[in-house]
Amino acid sequence: MPQAFLVDNSGLMWIGGDAEGIYTIDPKLNFQSFHFEKDFAADLLKNFYGISAYDFFNWKEQYGVLPSSYFLRSVVGKNKNWIALNRIVSYYDTSIGKMFRLPELPKFNNKNFAPIKGISLYDESPVVIDDFNNIYLFRNEKWELVFSSDRFKINIKPTNIYFDHKTKILWVITESHGIVKVNFSTKKIDYIKNNTKDLPVNHLISLVPDPENDDILWIGSNDGLIQYNKNTNKVKIFSGKEGFPDNVIYSILPDQSGNLWMGTNKGLLKFNPKTYKIRIFTRSHGLENVEFNRFHQLMLPNGKLAFGGAKSYVIFNPEDIKKDHFSPPTAITQITLNNEQINLAERNLNPVNQIKELSVDYFENTVSISFAALQYNQPQQIQYRYRLKGYQDEWIFAGNNTEAVFTKLPPGKYVFEVNATNTTGNWSSLIKSLTIKVTPPWWKTWLAIIVYLIILIGGIFWLIRFRINQEIIKNSILLKQKEAQELRRLDKIKTKFFANIAHEFRTPLALIIGPAEQLKSAESEEEKEKLFGMINKNTNSLIQLTDQLIDVAKLEAGVLKPVFVWGDIVPVVLNIIKAFSETALDKGILLNLESPEKAEFLFSINTLDRILYNLISNSIKFCENGDTITVKVNKEINGLSIQVIWLSLLPKI
Template sequence: MGVLCRSVLLTWLILAVNHNAFTQFHEVRFRHIGIEDGLSQSSVNTIYQDSRGFIWIGTQDGLNRFDGTDFTIYRTGLNDHAICGNYIYDILEREDAEMWVATFGGGLIRIDQRTQQIDCFSQSEGNLPSNRIFSIAEDDQQILWLGSNEGLIRFDPKEKTSEVLFHSRMNFIGSVEWIQDRLWIGGDSGLIVLDPVTRKSDENWIDLVGHTGTVSTIAASGDTVMLACQEGLFCINTRTGIKSEISFPDHLPKGIIQSVCRIHNGNWLIATGNGLFEWHPVRGIINTYYSNVSDPASLSNNNVIAVCQSEDQVVWVGTRNGLSVIENPEPAIRLVRSIPGESGLQSRQVNAFAAYNDTLVWAGTSNGLHLIDMEQELVTPWNSSSSNAYMSFPVEILSLYRDEEGVIWVGTKQDGVYRLTGSAVQPVLQKISVPGAERLSVHCIRKDPTGRLWLGTSAKGLWRVDPDGSAPVIYSYQEDGTGLSHTYVFCLEADTRDRMWIGTPTGGVNVLDTRSEKIWHIQNDPEEPGSLSNDIILSFYTDDRGYLWVGTVDGLNRTELPLTEITADLLDRGKVRFRKYGRNEGLPNEVVYGMLDDGAGSLWMSTNRGIAVFHMADEKVSAVITPADGLQNNEFNQNAFYLTSNGTMFFGGVEGMNFFEPGKVFSGKDALQVVLTNVALFNETVPVGGNGLYGLHLENDIGFMDELELSYKHDMVTFHYAALSFKRPEQTVYRYKLEGFDKKWVYADDGRSATYTNLKPGKYSFLVEAAGPDLNWSGTSIKVMVGTPPWLTWYATLFYLLLAAGLIYTYTRLRIRAETRKLLQQQEVANARIEERELYRKKSAADFHDEAGKFITKINLFAEMAGKEAAQEEKLSGFIQKIRENTLELGTNMRDFLWSMDVRMDNLYDLVDRMRDAGELMLTETGIMFRAEGLDPEFKNVPLSQEMRRVCLQLFKEAFLNTARHSGATKAVLKVTLSGQQLQVLYQDNGTGIVLNEAAKKGHYGLKLMQERAEKIGGSLQIESPEKGGTLVTLDVKIPQMGDTE
């Protein structure tokens, strides 16, 4: 390679003593909370977190309770939350959620958080010798010790009595702490360590500490006591008895130390009148925080009065200008910014990265190169502002590329390409002399396995620089379509088939076959759903499976096929297809500047709305990182993304740069503490105690209750809740559910309340949960009992049942009477009609009987006379005899028919009696002895239908007739038995019997007719001839009861 070298040796000043040679990282960003956010006043004297998680802030004009979003203010003159003093100096929580508040001028205040009862102790009440209380401490016996301008006050909360100690020795006591069975007391006369039992000073500690002068503050953690006094700041180990002074570098301005707090990492935060300092027990002062008008994320005011760290590791800083909050003292996402007037990063615009090793990374900016030392947290600039002539260097860096040999290639704006080698302490920078490239702007650099360097340029196309020093090969835009589709090249990606994928602005993707030098164009086609989403290409990435991901200004694209399967034929036919991902898949913004693979299945993509974490398997965004998480800005820069060999990600943007390990960004998220803050009826908050509201009396604050009893009148109830989240509270999401009413979780879009109306009486359970961006849900619950109105109680229900039963009974009785009366009337009419019909039938039957009998008698008489006259004519005499027999039978059948129609004969007794008469009439005339058995007077109570009476009579008359004519019998018997509803009629003679088979063959009509009649009434008929002779006829039939159907 023909190279003209211009070497520069730079001895890095990071080894020098001069502190101005480096700057620390600026990932600590303060969020400001002031009176515009609800704080009662901007001068914050004290900060305290209670056992439930609320932050209490004492100001010079009121006490504030903060839940992360809203403030509850305690001040004099308020109807609710009225206290006896507004100038708050100190806050302490005792058992059972009692808050004790020291005021200047108002004495001591007790707030019972359970009952919301507020008690004041003051001189005017006669239970406190001073109204000016500066500090509070509690000993092991639950005695309160108060620092005041009258000396040390011992206050018994149970007896509500007090006494003064050291009135003559210390007129002003500003700090009191209970440390290892001793009271450490600091005031205008120095330090006293008191044994509260003997009430004597422990001189050993006094001798150890020595002269202090006025003591401003005392703080303790474990075996360490921090003592701020007129002589300085001292660290005392109570276990070893070693005292050491904390020294501040001369260049660090400091004021009076007003508060000291130990934080989670073992470091101490020191609040002074001139800034906030972080002290490391070994390294000393490691961080300083000041107010900077050029940095809105700096401390709000240099006069720092109070400092406190909450359980979630959020640091609270009270200043003369409100609260300054550090949400992430040790954030997973590190931040490096350019601060005007400070050394370090000298440009807000960070454009490119390349790693020197695992801890040192070069950053290219609009103002030169910077070396980022992640381990030492140092940023060292190398730019053209140096007076050393050998350090002149192009100002703006567009691209950086590290090849496999560890050489870093630097692409500049209008100054060609540089080669960076050497050590981090003594780097060597060489400009590459390429004919025609002196003023070249290089957007991207790649080096192929053959050693050829590929340069994507501005307006000059794609350059290939061969290692043999020959003139560069330039692939430029051609109007005939044989060259590149655009003169600018933004990004490059080489595949395994010797092809270079080229990203252009507005020209789409170009594919160069480096062997044949053929170029294909892949562009957006509005008519083709599988084409690129946009022709402005910003970045490429090839995943482990071989798929190419393409970042554009209109979303993310991925090839449908791996690059190895995209053939020249597909490229020739323009059939390369893509899947597209945008807002619907969760992208916060369509512009995708760069992509980094975390090795766990997700792409981390820089956009104009933060960093999106895209899960490749699910094909959707799983999380979005914003400035609230520590990003330099929502907007990032093209080419400013880089992944080190140890997995650390770098992203550069318009306000600096970020780097982080992706696996730590979402780890260690604590569950949120969720509390109920109040309950409202008809949009009015229900006070605790007093007369209540709308009949609802709360003995305790809703946050301390397990169950809430509502009346049936409370048909509009609202639950207010809060997640005591002080990290990114604006990203906290809520969901709630009233078990017994809601079938699913209700996700709260706005506000922190849930309203229910017209709840039915019964038992419910209100659950509310909160989560941060990691969706680690946690919550709280309360049982809800909705009372039953009097008209729905059990006794009311019993009354309703009795009333309904009475009404039903009365109604039924009336209806029965009415229906009975109606039925009786109908029955009377029916009976009259029946009687009328019966009389008519009887008369008709009698008339018919008389008339028919008269004619039958005449026919018999004439037949008898004719028989006598024709006695000599045998044949004629036979006919006349048949006429007489049939006439007699007709008379008998007529009488039987009239009998069956007689409703007075509708019982079993009359049937059997009639059958007996018929048997005697038909058999005894032929000399057969006949008897009937089983005739029981109880049979009169067994009703029979007209049909059954008629069929039974006819059936057995047929049997009698067969006996009389054909059997030659001398005896016959009829036997009737009744068992329940089952009737059996048995008839037997002692004649010759009947051969059933022969009868069947001859088609014996009488037997067949008897069978049919038996079946007609639902009975069974058996006709048999026993071995001993005779014929046995048995009828079995069930007598239907009233209402049965036949």
């Protein structure tokens, strides 16, 4: 006896018994399972159509022949459910609720057993194919043989058919020869087999057209559900890789909403041909049998679908199998760090599902989080996805896995999020989140980083100072080397200078000694005066050389400053030239002056005297007998130019 009753937020009913525990009832599922009284076809025809498979369809059990259910074929037309069994076709008129039977197919080769293997509709008239590969069309109240078996190259062993009203092509699926296209207009027959690369498998079991797309056929096989495009011959297979419970598709029936219901080896499958979404129903959904059989499928008069297995069958209304709209919350059930469950008491934490933020040390950075959706009617149907924002921002699809593992998380702040679907695969709007902070080691803290930066900046500053000091020392050494080179150069210049000065001193001294010796033997006053004049002139030259030495000393000391006067420069130049007239005359050198009559400028007499004296002296020194030295004074726009020109009359060798 029930003692307690509860309906949770997902709509699941919980019933507590007196001594038998707790039961759950899911009102969104309404599957009815029945054990066979005879077999699938016989039971359904008797219980829902009110006819006998044996009397109505002349079915007789024969040795070595499978039960009638394996030869049951059906198709739904406008207000009519067509059923074919043995060699008889009948239809149930849903508008009046009555069953009608058509004449039996004609006998062929006097063989008793050649059942119908496929049925379809040609303008609401049935078209069938039998076990001998004969194709019949019911027209004008009788069966017409449209294609006889001899039109086929081989025994194709058909399993079902579909007639395309637009193209007038009959599509035949077979046990071992793939697809056969029979064109009613051109009478042409084409074979589409596995060896043509247009079909992945030749053994085909069930066939239905797409509820909305006329170009698509859905074919059940041992390798999965095949989507076949009639125009392009392209195929797509849906099997275990796409989430199907099994690759074997025994039977297919469409519902009024455009979904395909399929019987497999591991449950009942609901498939949306548009979105490719699937929903799997097993024993946990109320199915007594999950292993279905080929051709055990039938649309019932009340719009319900029936699928049969080895010992039982299930009946349901697809509209009663309601979609789950519940958004289940997700709870965190366990957290482990480095494969050890966290101790909530030691960390002073709330119960694991109430933790909002978890802080872990850097050496505890392998984190495992277990979770579960709080929906209890079909937990095996729930799928999960998770992500760790800041580490993996994209959702990771986990399927039925309820654990997320993150290995060696680097220090930082992350947000773990987990989301679950409901039993029909819709993602919940409720997302569970947990903030995880992985603290860095002390050598990676901000204080340590600041210290590293200070040390780095100090090191760079020291290196720059060191390089600057190195450059200063290097430049100091180079400067001293240049100074030493300059001193050596100056010493050479001084040596040369003093050698030249000594030579310059020697010339006037020699010019003084010569007349002095001649003065001893001079008798006339005129000759003496002349010699005294020469001695006086060269003595003045010697004094000038001495003044030049003094000027050099003043120049080095930086105290030599010229004294400028305004006057006529021509007489000054003439006096300097006269000082060399005797010397030039003795060497046979012609000394001339070319200048204007008057040239008044601001000039330094001493400086001019020294410069011009040196130029003329050097010219006389290197001149030969007969050479000419000309001193030119020219007025320029911006001043005055004085040139000492040496013209040699002898050819150079």
